[in-house]
Structure formats: structure tokens, C-alpha cells
Amino acid sequence: MHTSTTSTSPLVAWTADQLQQATQGYWYQDRIPQGDIKRILTDSRHAEQGDAFLALKGERFDAHDFIAQVEQQGCQVAIVSSPVAELALAQLVVPDTRLALGHLGQFRRQQYPNLKVLALTGSSGKTTTKEMLGSILSRLAPTLITRGNLNNDLGVPMMLLELRPEHQYAVMELGASHIGEIDYTSNLVAPQVAGILNIGTAHLGEFGGRAAICQAKSEIYAHIQPAGMAIIPAADAFAQQIAKSAQAYPQLSFGDGGDIYATDIQLQAQSSSFNLHTPSATAHVTLPFAGVHNVENALAAAAFALAIGVNLNDIVMGLAQAKGAKGRLNFIQHQQYLFIDDTYNANPSSMRAAAEVLLQQQGIKVMLMGDIGELGDSSQEQHQALGRDLAQLAIDYIIAVGEFSKNTLSGAAHSTHLHAFATQADALPFLIDLIQKHQPQPMSFLFKGSRYTHMETLMADVMEKL
Structure with missing residues (x-):
């Protein structure tokens, strides 16, 4: 039986020649590193001796600011789009470090x-x-x-x-x-x-x-x-x-x-x-x-x-033998309560699919629904449509949390089993009351929302109070 992504064998080392060949860059002041380069990384916190630090630039950050720091950590090679003077480490200068990362990945694939x-x-x-x-x-x-x-x-x-x-x-x-x-x-x-x-x-x-x-x-x-x-x-x-x-x-x-x-x-x-x-x-x-x-x-x-x-x-x-990824319909039994952790992410179709899974479970069924992001101008309309569809299912309570919870509520035509809260902090007391009201009956909870809503936090808060 083989393992998949985890392996004890080290990453394949790079030579200075390979780095230059893959990126078509040049070595600043002809300072060429000697010996193998064990890995290429973009996180300055983990850069150490034997690594090549690739300095990415984003809208709100520039990793070139950390090149002196990685040198102090023992890193002897940096891949940069603008060299930093007065440093001893070897700097491979490329037109665009983001594209250089692509070239390096492609070079490795072609091997x-x-x-x-x-x-x-x-x-x-x-x-x-x-x-x-x-x-x-x-x-x-x-x-x-x-x-x-x-x-x-x-x-x-x-x-x-x-x-x-x-x-x-x-x-x-x-x-x-x-x-x-x-x-x-x-x-x-x-x-x-x-x-x-x-x-x-x-x-x-x-x-x-x-x-x-x-x-x-x-x-x-x-x-x-x-x-x-x-x-x-x-x-x-x-x-x-x-x-x-x-x-x-x-x-x-x-x-x-x-x-x-x-x-x-x-x-x-x-x-x-x-x-x-x-x-x-x-x-x-x-x-x-x-x-x-x-x-x-x-x-x-x-x-x-x-x-x-x-x-x-x-x-x-x-x-x-397949196993689900963390936060993807993971079933957690806690006392007489079933928690379904589907908090990794959400879109309208996956929200409907998860609701169908909740319907298959035992006891009182409760759906905790965070906002869905990245819907642009159709956000309100999509949440309304979700509210309308979810209200027709035999779910005992639907608790919508977030900016668009009011749209979900209006889509459900203010159904008596759909409740809307602006924040998780607002929703939590209602949820705890709900659990106490239904004791000692079994209950099944589904937690789901877009990544940025962190619905797993609400799930952890509820579990802590049981």
C-alpha cells in the first residue's frame, strides 16, 4: 500500500544551472551559489540554509522586503525581480517572480x-x-x-x-x-x-x-x-x-x-x-x-x-477506501448530537446538496447557513432563491447567519422555521436555547458557508457549551 502526498523522501535538489535554465534569469554580480539547492520556497519564515527564497510581489506586499532577513536565517539564494544591494547571498534576477515560479514548476514537470x-x-x-x-x-x-x-x-x-x-x-x-x-x-x-x-x-x-x-x-x-x-x-x-x-x-x-x-x-x-x-x-x-x-x-x-x-x-x-477532506461533510457524533462539518466552502449548488444530506439524518434537523461569497451583483437574488428552496424541505430549523441572511429569510417568505442573524454571536444564544428546548431528543446539525464566514467557529462554540 502506498501513501499519497506524504513522503519521507526529500525533495529533488536543484543546481544553480537548473534554476537559471528554468527561469532564464541572470546571477546578480555573477555571484553563483555552489552546491545543491534543496528546495524553493515563498514563505520567508521557513527559509533556511540550503533553500532558495522566491520573493513574490502582491498588491499589498512585497517579499523583497524580507531578503535581508532570510539571509540572516542562513538562506544563501534568493530569486528576485529587483536585486537588493549590499547582501552576500546569491540573487537570481528574473523579470517577474510569479512567472518564474511557474517556469520552475513546469521545468520540474518536464523532468x-x-x-x-x-x-x-x-x-x-x-x-x-x-x-x-x-x-x-x-x-x-x-x-x-x-x-x-x-x-x-x-x-x-x-x-x-x-x-x-x-x-x-x-x-x-x-x-x-x-x-x-x-x-x-x-x-x-x-x-x-x-x-x-x-x-x-x-x-x-x-x-x-x-x-x-x-x-x-x-x-x-x-x-x-x-x-x-x-x-x-x-x-x-x-x-x-x-x-x-x-x-x-x-x-x-x-x-x-x-x-x-x-x-x-x-x-x-x-x-x-x-x-x-x-x-x-x-x-x-x-x-x-x-x-x-x-x-x-x-x-x-x-x-x-x-x-x-x-x-x-x-x-x-x-x-x-476514500476519505473526505477536512470540512467536507465530516460527521462528528457528540453525545446525542450529530454535527456535520461542511464548513470548507459553499456555493448555491453545494448548499442545496448539503441540505439533502441533512434530510437523511436522525432527530431534529438544524441547518446553520453562512453567507455565500463571490456571487457579485447576483448575491441578494441567489440567497433569496436559496431561502425559497430550503424552506420547502423538511428541515426543522434553518438558521441563516451573515450579511445576506435577511435575503435568505425574505426568499423563504418569512417561513416560521427560518431565522436570520447578522452575526454568529447573535445566533449562538438562539441555538443553545433551541438545543435545551429539545432535550433529550437526538438532533442533527449541518454547518456550512463560504470560507470567509468561518462557520466552523460557530460549530466549535456550540459543541463547547453542550
């Missing part, structure tokens, strides 16, 4: 031509599908899997820097916050297989509409390697546009009407099962994830694995 890279994107389900696919592949061979949310133009090359000779697979999650970002990151990762899970309403504010989101996500197909394959979500409203943007490659589709689909879906409180149909065979899958949306994520993971020739039996075993 492993036999590596099988699978790249995925989508409006929701990316992290869970990535974990499922990682579970399938890491049973077979060492696999690099995107950690956390390292899925943007900085995170993707940072992950590529972790590639080592033993890796046979890499599962790369690519996110999009603007047009052109996935084109850039998919070029770096050079995938054999690339696919979109769905086109939802996440990041609607940045893009202005779902058609623009579809255009941004479809950039993932631009850099598929020769003899590669495109994965298509058959049941998505934008399936035709997606298939058209990937028309240069053989395609494998998943979901209703696709090449890979599910029948006999059985949803349990904290798991599910279904028959997995592929073009060549059918198998029964037991999935340790709740909700029909996770069956869809499992179909996507199966499609990616089949595209690189993984055996169906290995797919079934990998799905059965």
Missing part, C-alpha cells in the same frame, strides 16, 4: 515525461473528486495530490515542485478566478487527462455569467498531451459547449446519459451505494460519502481513472 497527470476543474466537487481519485491511484503507485486549495497560478507550480522520481501519478486540481488562469496552469501541468466536473454559480461575481465560467473552465482542455483524453460531464447544462471545446481529443463522459453512469443508487445517512456502469463492464460500489452529489463525484473519479487504463476492480476498491 518526468512518463508521469501520468490528471487535471480537473469545476464549480463544485473538485476537492472531493480529487480525494476519491487520489484514493484509487495511491493504492496502485505513489501519487502526488493537490493539497488544500493550492489550485491557482501560485499553488499549482508549488505542487509541481514536490514531484519526485517515485511518483507515477499526479492528481492536480485547477481553480479559476479569471479568464486565462486555467490556460496558464494546465500548460504547466501538461495533463494526459483533463476534465470539467460541472458548471455552477461559484465565482459568478468575477465572471458575470455561467457561459463565461464555462469558457474559463474549458481552458483545461487546451494542453492535453498527445494521445490524451478529455472528461465531459454528460448531464451538465453546458455539456455540449464543453464537448465542443474538447473536440480535438477522444472523450469519455460521466453522469446520466454518459459513458459512465450509476443505477440503483441507495442513499444512506452517511454513505451511499450504486451500480457503476462503464463501456466494458458493471460493478457495485459502496461509497463512504453521503449525498447524490457525491455519487456524481465518484462517477467523475471513475472516468478519470478509466481514461488511464485503471482496472474497474481497483476503482471500486479505491472508492470504498
